[in-house]
Amino acid sequence: MLLDLRHTSQHVGILGAGHLGCAIAETLLRQGLAREQLFVSHGSSPKTKQRLHELGLDSQIRDNRTLFESADTLFLTIRPQAISQLEAAPSSSKAHVISCLAGVPRARLEMQLHIPVTHAMPSGPATLAQDKGIIALYPAENTIQPLLQAMLLRCIMLPDEDLFHLFTAGVCLPAALLLCESKPAINEAIEHFAAIYPPFREIHLWAQDVLPPAMTATECENYVRAMCTPGGITEAIVNSLRQGESLRYALQRGVDRSRELSKT
Template identity: 25%
Template sequence: MLTNKQVGFIGGGAMAEALIRGILEARLVTPSQLTVSDVSKERLDYLRSTFMVSTTHDSQEIAKQSDILFLTVKPQVISSVIESIAPVVAKSTVVVSVAAGITIAAFQGKMPGVPIIRVMPNTPVAVGAGMSAMALGKYVTTTVSEPVAQIFGAVGKVVTVTEDTMDAVTGLSGSGPAYAFVLIDALTDAGVRVGFSRQTAVLLAAQTLMGAAKMVLETGEHPAKLRDMVTSPGGTAITGVHVLEQNGVRAALIDAVVAATNRSREMGRR
């Protein structure tokens, strides 16, 4: 599906690196199909030597030659990037933005007729286990969106959502790794408290959460059913779950997602 397509990245940071690594490992493209621009010479040297991709400081050059153009820059500089590339982006080019809080309309106003896809990935794309949500602009067809979904699928899971839910995506999966890291850290401290070394405790905690998540995804069972499989009558697991419920862990997680979603909405109104 990506045969003979030129893929460009404006911004060569961690997100761009994760996507480049993923699509090359999945053999969706060859290095000759990839070009990256960045303001940092050191960063471009690293990407060129690591992945054998082409690099340039000229974002307009990439915008002109790309069939799929990823804007992997910080939200605070996206406006200047749009102003720079808008005059040279062809209507056949698919523009993919991962800049949080920047709406499709903001792009469409400067690039009328250009297919725009807005994506909210999360940090585990760096290890091929990300969760990405795509919102499609009005000029995006299935033919246009499928190659982009394939690219994000190379670094994890991907879903298509409506743009009005992107703040909720930010609150749940975008911010979700932070919640998981808090849980792993707390479980690690608990492991140390009951006698393990910190190294052993973090392994026990992290692998347990990863395994539980994998069971949910691969079995398709409701998490509550899987929990019931672990909690035998009068046993250790139900005793622990009881303590979690007493201390409001479930409510705290719900509140965290709601608060992060509301914060995302506030940031988007600036």
């Protein structure tokens, strides 16, 4: 049965309310979660503070410890480079923690936080805003699926955590396709990765579907920029394409960057 966020008593936390964290917050609010049931944290940037003010969430800012104590579900959306700043979750925490950190294995976070973690990879903020997001999960986690489905996210279970590297390169396809116009190069790349991970074909179809039909050069540039976390996987793919490398090579660079981040 579908969870109705307008009538749930669940509290949701977002630890690291940056680009992705704010997109998750907006999606939850759009689908009806009451502001009072949403708690967020961030670092020290005035820009993020301003963004949270625009979302009407200034009164919902808490420290990380309070998030662990009060959230039933807690999205981790900091950059992988910031993991070492996190303290262990208080032993009283009952939160279901969903880590959206690209590349970082759940074992690494569980070691830091001392709490079970579901490893997840959602598609980018623009796709969440369109209500066309997808999210990969490992391990298969039935408890959190109703909330994710209420956010209109399509859940894809990964049988093996290592497949996150490929899936993550796959969800960068909307940006990559904007920078690669060669159909043979696209087919070659998709067939190459689908031979290793068959759902890659489905991810390609999803990427075509989420791209707005007509965009000016400036809109394309803004779309690509919004998808790039500095030092992240989309950025590695985008930089490779801008250097004239093939889509297959660029996606491999993304997979390699994801593997590098997993060793952070």
